[in-house]
Amino acid sequence: AKVVLFLVSEAAAYVTGQIVYVDGGLGAGATQR
Structure with a gap:
């Protein structure tokens, strides 16, 4: 679940x-x- 939250956040733009x-x-x- 933490990976999904990261991937949909602005931090994962790169x-x-x-x-x-x-x-x-x-x-x-x-x-x-």
Whole structure:
């Protein structure tokens, strides 16, 4: 939800063509439990 709020805010005006992965942190190297 925080990513969505950021993307619709004025602060994200410079963000173009990005892919935001929704994987619960697994892509960041978190271990699966």
